[in-house]
Amino acid sequence: MSSSNSFVFCLFLLKLVINPGVTAAVRFTTDGQPSNVTVLQGDSVHVHCRVTGLLRENKYFIIWLFNNGYIRTDKVRRNIVSRFTSESRDRSELTAVSSFNITHTETADQGFYRCTLYENNNPVLTSKQGFVRVISRPKFRRQPSNQTVVEGQNVTLSCTVENYDVAHYVKWFRRGKIIADYSIHETNKSHPGDLSSQEVSGSGTFDLHINNISREISGKFQCKVFARGYGKSILQSNTARITVRYPPQMLYPQCNSSNINNVYMQGDVIEATCWAKGGNAPVYFEWMKGGTINNGTLEEFGNLYVGKMRWNLTVHDDGEYISCNMKGFAILNDRQCIIGPLKVQSSRVSTFVSTDGYLYTNSRIFCTVFCCQRKPNVVTTS
Template identity: 30%
Template sequence: MVWRLQSDRNQLQILLLRLLCLLPTGLHVRSVDLNRSTDNITVRQGDTAVLRCNIEDRSSKVAWLNRSGIIFAGQDKWSLDPRVELDKRSVLEYSLRIQKVDVFDEGLYTCTVQTQHHTKTTQVYLIVQVPPKISNISADITVNEGSNVTLVCIANGRPDPIITWRHLNPTAREFEGEEEYLDIQGITREQSGKYECKAANEVASADVKQVRVTVNYPPIITESKSIEAFAGKQAYLRCEASAEPKPDFEWYKDDTRIFRLSSAQGLEIKNMGNRSTLMVANVTEEHYGNYTCVAANKLGVTNTSLYLYKRVIPTKPIPAKERGSNAHFKQKGPGTAIVDNGSSNLAASLWLMVTALVCLICKC
């Protein structure tokens, strides 16, 4: 089949050459060099291709042909394509220039030169390379944890581009193999994020696109802490949860729900993303006790208990150096106690002795 196709192509070329008077009618077909080796020229899509052909003298009859027919016969242009023109840098050159080459230009081109003695042909096979281009990639998706996920990345190019996938997490894991499809079995929350598809060949820089995968999972409490607070001061109870989608928070005091703005109770709830804060503006005795933080989304609910403890100012102890080893209390007025030391006992004894001596003198 291939041999017959080549034979038919040769017969067509011979017919065209005879129509152009480049091949005399009486010339035996075998004497025409139509089966000579073919030169290849590789051009990137959008560039300019120059197909070289040289002639022996100015009287030579020349023509360019391709699989579709005649392009140039001598100086006459038969093609209607404005991108095609002759490239004559010298009188003995009959090259063909094709601007903004595209894929449909690829194929076999024949330059035929007829001299007074023989007919010579030059064949050039034009190869068009195409930079890689991602034509289709999965849209951003949201799935529940444990689901199976398939990502698709279709790319075109010549030669065929190599496709690789990479998960853009902190470790930037690259998946093994070169596949248009990336299958993830039982996806986990750690596998959420952006996935990068890269299509590469040697023609130009790789084409890169991304798809985001969001993994839904029920909330779990990641941070909570009980605190102590003074009466009359502000206090904050904080609760943080990890979840996708973002969790909704509720607070309870014992079994009673606290609403976001409970001015009468001096309480206020502030939610920011994955964190919720319960503020007590002015702590009173009724505020101390057990609180419950509840985090919920469409996949589940969880809770944790926090305590608001009463903080007491400790009594300041009397330093030992001020008390002394023989310290005792001495009354000085009603209900008053003062601290005295051993020197007070000596003074009292001397006072008693002086008083007794005065009494004896008076009796005399």
């Protein structure tokens, strides 16, 4: 070995003895350096460093840096916990674990964090930087609420978020499935109903519009706020239930009268019946004859509704119609059935003497072969 090479080799050995901390044995463990982490404002975060291969005879300590500046700790929100343990068989080497902890994170805590190992007051090892991302915590100014609507109407579910920024986005859920996703500005067309979502730019308003709502889309809806890179929702609205009411089928109401031919005599009593079946919204009936509205009686048998009304007929009812109008908050357009026209004949009293010598009076002038040999002295009154 030449004299020059011997000199260089000696210097290298001298450096190892003077500063043993630079030996290859001092190193970060595989997961021992700060990593990128996303935390929600107000939650806690912990950043770790783990160094192994430290020699027992040397003095070590770890400092933390935030955005290349030293971190100031306090006893309330920010603190550093470091410990040294022996993990080698001969207990000649130490492992250092240091954790920087923040409780009740604030947006000002966002930035780059790294640790530096000092040996005998000299920095010997610095970790890579880990970025702590602090997402501002939003809150709702408007949330969706329960609604009961009629099939065919339009519905709007409200969702307005305060403290909304570009890191946030909103999704609408129905029965646990996504129906509108503002991260990609898309509405799920596979769900029943005419859905459209609208974001009012910059306002944090994300309303869900349902046009011409159908009974198939009833259920529970929820608005959730997410943050990009965070994974799970950071804010959930109330669960709003939409109940869709619908009336009986279009073939109802149906009605009839006590006389299928609608032929009556003055003084007769007509009883009209009106009924409807199906739907999930209650109905009732209004009766009209000669411009007068009556409610009559109503009976309910589950989703079968039966209404009845009685009138005493006069000759003035001849040619009249009786209408049964089905009413209810779920009936958007008038629906009715008609009885008539009524045929009401005047009542004529006929008095006559039969062949057996008896005097008969019949208000309907019914005459049978058995009794109707009319005498010349018949007196007729009307």
